Structures are given as C-alpha cells and as structure tokens.
Amino acid sequence: MVRRCVVRLSIVFALLAWGAACGGPQLREGAFRGRTDGPPTMRCLPETDVTEAEYTDHMRRGLALAEASFDVPAPSPPPSRAAGDLTDWSNGPLRAWMEQKVSAIQAAREELDLAAEENHRQRILGGAVVGLMYEDISRVLRSVPAPVDLDSEPEILRIYQDLVRAQARPFLELSRSAYRACSLNAGHPPGMTHFSTFCRERLDQLPEAEAPAAGSTEVEVVRD
Numbered sequence: 001m002v003r004r005c006v007v008r009l010s011i012v013f014a015l016l017a018w019g020a021a022c023g024g025p026q027l028r029e030g031a032f033r034g035r036t037d038g039p040p041t042m043r044c045l046p047e048t049d050v051t052e053a054e055y056t057d058h059m060r061r062g063l064a065l066a067e068a069s070f071d072v073p074a075p076s077p078p079p080s081r082a083a084g085d086l087t088d089w090s091n092g093p094l095r096a097w098m099e100q101k102v103s104a105i106q107a108a109r110e111e112l113d114l115a116a117e118e119n120h121r122q123r124i125l126g127g128a129v130v131g132l133m134y135e136d137i138s139r140v141l142r143s144v145p146a147p148v149d150l151d152s153e154p155e156i157l158r159i160y161q162d163l164v165r166a167q168a169r170p171f172l173e174l175s176r177s178a179y180r181a182c183s184l185n186a187g188h189p190p191g192m193t194h195f196s197t198f199c200r201e202r203l204d205q206l207p208e209a210e211a212p213a214a215g216s217t218e219v220e221v222v223r224d
Contacts, residue, residue, distance in 0.1 A: 025049040027191045034198035037205065039139065040132040042067050046198050048125055049191025055115070059122045062111030066129045069104035072097065074140045081148040094144070098137075105133045120185065124195050127182030131202060134175035141168035142207070172206060179203035 027049045034046030042063075052060065075097045078089035112126040144164050150157040179199040186196035 025189075025191045027194060033194045034128075036198055036201035040135040040202075041070055042129070042132070044132060044202075045125075045128055046194055048121065049189070050121065055122065056118045058111050058118060059115035059125070062108055062115050062126065063129065065104070065108035065111055066133055069101065069108050069133055070136060072101050072104050078145070081145050083147040083149060086145065086147055090144070097140075101137050105137065108133065121189070121192055124182055124186045124192050127178050127185060128195055128199055128202075131175045131178035131182060131199060134171045134178060135202070135206065138168040138172040138175060141171065176203060176206055179206075 027047070031047040031049075035044040038044070052063075055063075075089070075093035078085045109130065112129060116123040116126045142165060144167075146157055146160050146164075150160055179202050182199035183196045183203065186192050186194075186199065
C-alpha cells in the first residue's frame with residue numbers, strides 16, 4: 001500500500017512539473033478576455049493568467065502611469081469651427097493637451113520598457129497597454145474639426161484633412177507596431193494566448209495604414 005501511494009504521488013508530481021514546463025498558469029474559466037471594440041481604455045485590457053502581486057515593481061508602476069495617461073482629459077471642442085477659433089484652440093488647449101498627454105505616455109513607456117525586459121508575460125501585457133495609449137492619442141488628433149469655410153471647398157478640405165491625419169500618423173503607427181508585436185509575442189505561454197486575439201483585433205480596427213511618416217520611432221517594449 002505504501003509503495004502504491006508513493007508511485008501515485010510520483011505520478012502527480014511528474015504531471016505538475018510537466019504542466020509548469022509547458023506554460024505555467026492557465027487563464028481561469030470565465031476570465032475577461034478584453035474588449036476589442038470601442039474607445040481605448042485600460043478597462044479594455046484582457047485579464048492575465050497571474051495576479052498583479054506577481055508583477056514586478058516596474059510593471060506595477062507602468063500600469064499605474066498608463067492609467068494616469070488615460071485620465072488626461074481631451075480638450076473641450078473649440079467654441080466654433082470659424083478659422084480664428086480653430087487656430088486659437090489648436091495653439092492653446094489642443095497644444096497643452098498634447099504636451100501633457102505625450103509626457104504621461106512617455107513616463108508609462110519608460111517603466112513598461114523596463115518591465116518588458118524582466119519577463120515575457122510582461123512584454124505581452126506591456127505591448128497591449130502601449131497600443132491602447134497610442135491609439136487613444138491618435139484617435140483624438142484624427143478628430144480635429146475642419147474650418148467651416150472649407151465645407152464648400154472639397155479640394156482644400158481634403159488637403160486639410162490630410163494634414164490632420166499626418167499629425168496623428170506617428171502615434172497611429174506606434175499603436176499599430178505595439179499591437180502587432182503583442183499579437184506575435186502572445187503565442188506563449190498558453191495562459192496568455194488570448195492577448196494575441198485581443199491585440200490582432202484592435203490592430204485590425206485601426207484606420208487603414210497610410211504613407212509612413214519620416215523618421216519612425218521604435219517601441220522597445222513591443223519588439224516583434
């Protein structure tokens with residue numbers, strides 16, 4: 001009887017060791033797998049297969065700073081679409097928001113880049129977070145209104161819209177790169193593969209790729 005129990009325990013320990021070697025924690029049944037539509041927020045993120053207590057200090061700080069970046073409120077709309085009002089709004093509230101937003105994202109990026117170097121799971125999560133942050137800023141920039149005078153000037157309106165999209169393009173491309181790398185990195189461990197679907201679907205819903213901006217920026221946390 002003792003020998004039989006020892007054999008059974010040996011089998012159990014062998015199975016546990018095999019499970020750990022083949023990917024570690026598994027995502028629990030019914031866990032949130034992320035929201036792939038709608039405006040980007042931290043609440044869109046899927047749940048990971050580990051608790052936050054298992055994140056490193058860099059990861060926890062990065063997530064807190066990323067949350068703070070989403071708390072930077074978008075500027076209120078201009079009082080009107082008159083050219084003068086739009087110019088004052090662009091040089092005032094929009095510029096101030098851009099500076100604050102970029103600074104907040106950069107602070108989060110610094111911690112997430114460090115966290116990504118510490119383990120693969122954090123690299124996956126960091127890529128998803130970076131994708132959401134840059135999607136958020138590009139979404140606001142692409143929504144800048146056109147002067148009302150251009151409503152009757154379709155050719156000039158098209159040029160203006162191209163210029164607006166050009167301002168958002170670098171951030172949109174950073175989001176695209178982040179989501180793409182997140183999807184590729186999430187092939188393992190098994191408990192994180194749902195991030196691949198999340199990031200790929202967020203990527204697919206971004207505006208179509210346009211001509212690349214000169215001097216593109218690499219995103220360390222989301223290396224392919």
